[in-house]
Amino acid sequence: MKKRMNIRMSGLGGQGAVTAAHIMAMAANKEGKYSISNPFFGAEKRMAPAESYVRIGPERIYDRGELVFPDVIMVFHPQVITMQKSYTAPFYSGIKEKGLIIINTSADLLHEEDYERLGKLGVSVYNFDAISMALEIGGTELSTNMAMIGAVAGITKVVSLDALDKALQERFGKRYVASGGTATLDEAIKKKYAKKEMLLKKNMDTILKSYEIAGAWAAEHKQELEAVAV
Amino acid sequence: MSEYKVLPGPEAYLPPSAASMGITLPDPGEALIEGRIVPEDEAIEYAARKLLSAKVPTIFPGPQVLWKWDEMAPKIAKALRELAVILPARLIPMADYRPKYPKIDPAVEINPNHPNLTIWHNKIDVCMFVGVHCHLSGMGLKMIRGGTDCYTIAMCLMAGHEDACISVRDTTDEKIRKLIDAVKKLKAQGVKSQALPFTQFKHDYKSVKE
């Protein structure tokens, strides 16, 4: 990859945006790229705004903290837009020219005014129903973050499927240290799948499916997406 | 290296600590003379000369050598006794560090909490600290330089003291013996002790000398 990619993930507490950022960063790390991921959240709990950030690049990354000027924004939940559960308003403020927005939604949530402003910046928007995909393939809403990962990787190719697989193994395959709430959610998801292997497989399947569909979309929009392709 | 010189006081109402003036402690094998880093042997020889030139040379042994708590303490104690006899010098102990109540007799003991008495109303012109815990010794040395013109020597069991005019680090009984040898050598060269006659407790140096 030639340049740094800065990704902002805006979601709601409990959706796995923090985990998604960690997995993306781990995957990048596994294929020899530099990466940093960090979360940002308040004292609130589930369904409250929670953001995480991942920076991936060809050289050592120092920049940290909240990503104010991202290349890619991933919206994990429609409420980020509809209820303004976002650290910025509108949720896309700060996005760089020719950036990319990925939204988990079953309906188009943007207004004409939004499209106008994003259009001026040359920003592409990819709407897709990550929750349905998670339910269908992963068998649980908790895999929504996997669908989101698949989408961003499928469009930008910032990390490979192989690297994502390795990152998943590390994240769910062994005991993992996480803050209180995340640890509890991990346990919940492990209970859903009888076996750990099953969990890994379902997650990877979700990523694969999403990667495939998003990849096809990206092929159609190759020109516009130049700035966020690796 | 700092230009600051660690000379006998009284330097100021509250003199600066030598460390804050840029004096650094020596590495093993080295020592300090008045803030300059020198080879250890040079400092030991200089200390011997200073002690011999004093009218009231005094050794202040601290708890780490007064009390028989480890293997090294009695060895250093023995060497100190020999040094005191050969110089001759008074031995005034710093038995502990408590603010003593109601009074302290500075001819019998010293204590860093009683600085006006620490060196006996400035009667002591050269003193040597040995086996005093470094924090307390650092305090005592600073106060002496603040209030008197006493020349201070610190034979430190650990890393040394910038606030002493002469400081040797990692002191063992062998280093005290080196000091004894230096005294003997100077005496053999004709350097005479300038110590005023004194009687200390049950021990009169003249009688022990035989």
Next chain:
Amino acid sequence: MSKEKIQICEDLYDIMPPEYQDMVENATYGKEGRGWKDIGESKELIEQHSLCAGCPEAIAFRYVLASLPNPENTVMVGSTGCTSLVFPHVAVHNIHSLFGNQNAVASGLARALKVRFPDVQKDVVVLAGDGATVDIGLDMTMQSWFRGEKFTTICFDNELYANTGGQESGLMQKGFVAKMAPVGKLFDKVRLPEIAREAGCHYVACLTVSKPQRVEKALRNAIFVAREFGPTYIQLYTPCILEIGKQSMEGLDEMKSAETVGGRFVFKEYMTDAVKDFLADLEAKEKAQKKTAKKPVTA
């Protein structure tokens, strides 16, 4: 530390001030069955103190130090107040750090000593005034009990802040007019012995220091129980004769009147059943030992 370690190097023995020579020769470190009766016969572990003449705290201090079963392996923790003026003159290692944090310091200390000396019985004893124990430090006093920390807490209860000049404290009696209680204290004396019992202390005693034998017994019980079971608490009435307007010689009378029927300091003891059995065993053993000791030695 063994008694053998409390020795002066021979070569410097004669230059040591006499009270240190006396301490090495005549203090009761390592003496089986040491107690208050040693006072007057042997070197005490406390030198001069800077308390008011006739202060009951001074005599309480002497009883406590004379009765420690294991002074050569005891570390004490104090707090800010009159007691901290005495501690520099005490011949066991002791710590003052801040006002009110004594039970927290003791918790860390007792655990560190356990880690460093797993095979040696090191006793940690907290000794602080009522302001430190009950007011500013109550949180840490009680939390150390909740945690079951294995050390003894002694409160010198003089029912006010003495060192700062006689202000109202939690252990002051209701109605007492004092600084910061200009119309008299408006609430009851805090019932710390009962709180201690409920908070997990295995042995609790509340008494005055009018009877040295009783102080000795309570202290030894508290320390032995702390070693085996967990936290113990002793509250000693040490009236501040100055602030309650008494003369130097009136301390003893004040204590005696406070411990008579209906008084605030009628002797009381709380202990768990397990502790009761343990102490009974201990007493039986001590009696048996004394009996053997009394038997004439036959050649």
Next chain:
Amino acid sequence: MNKKAAVGNKRIIASTHVKLGQKNKKGQTYTDPNRFFFETPGTANFLTGSEVIREAIKRASIDMSVAYPITPQSEAAALIGELYAEGYMGDYFRGESEFAVMSQCAGAAFGGARVFTTTAGPGTMRAFENFPMWAGARLPIQVCVTCRGINSPLSIQPDTLELYFLLETGMLIWHAETAQDLFDFILKGFVVAEQPDVHLPIAVCCDGFFVTHTKDTVMLPPDDVCLPPYDPYKSPVVCMDMECPPVRTMRDPFVMKSNYISYAAHATWQQEMRAACDRSRKHTISLLDGLIDAENTDREILIVASGTAVSQGREAIRLLEQEGVKVGLVKIKSLRPFPTQEVREATKNAKHIFVPEFNMAGWLAREVQAVIPDNHRVVAGPRVGGGMTLPSEVIVEEIKKRLGMKVATLASRGS
């Protein structure tokens, strides 16, 4: 791990009362710090700052740790608890408040233990009375401070204001930029803080979330080596264990002006604490390769910073480089002792000195202004507070403005 020291450099002296090469009960080998830091090969790991704290403590041969929950240090404190469960230390428990925790740490240190704890923001403030007490009592406790906002209204976000308060406690204060720094500083911090001529508490600080919750690449030595343990008898004060002289001693007796104790004792006591802090320079220089890192200080424009602000500065320098503006960097690693001479030397060529900070007070700018000549050269900023991020673009903007270059005003929120 930090840069290797050149051969022939002065080396750090560590305690040797426990034989080097001997193994502890976890099978770790007590290793001379010079070997540990400069000769042991490291491997790359991808970890959060909290995990890095665990990795450091695993190799630190600590005796005890006391914990209390407060974001963002809670994960680290819990992970240390796991190390205890695995047998890496003698004791560990949860205290009842930060004030109590720091007192418990003091008690353990008075008793001769190597102690480590962590705190953050309001916890630091609640604990505060203990810090000057630690320093005055010469207790070489290490506290890892993961900075967060302290004022009302409550915030859990990174803000380095609490560091301003810590500066004059008498403790050594080091400020880590990255997870790697954090790992190195924690281990090296023990070695420096426990030197007999230093023997002071040390606060190893980092910015909460930016370091604690950020996954980053860290080089770690193998976990079968560890530091030599602490030797409480190489201490400038008496260890409170009844095993060393004098037997009659109190830590630490009141020193007040009265008929028998002099005020001078308290004044020289304070001087001695500060002298000890100054003495740490020598040891810190050989272990951290200087109290500062200086890059391109021949340039007219400099960024002087500590902690995460350094990272943001580095990114700003990259961005400016693309526009042809060359900027040098001074990273301050040790805030106490403050690298006075080093900063003077490093800034002597600079015409403009920018001090970006993650606090509203601008304490680092004041520190720099206080020690350099012609201090109008210092631009005290840009600054953010309350956990706001400080994008490198904002630093770029500040520098360009000062240079009279055209800038498009950046909006931080909304558009």
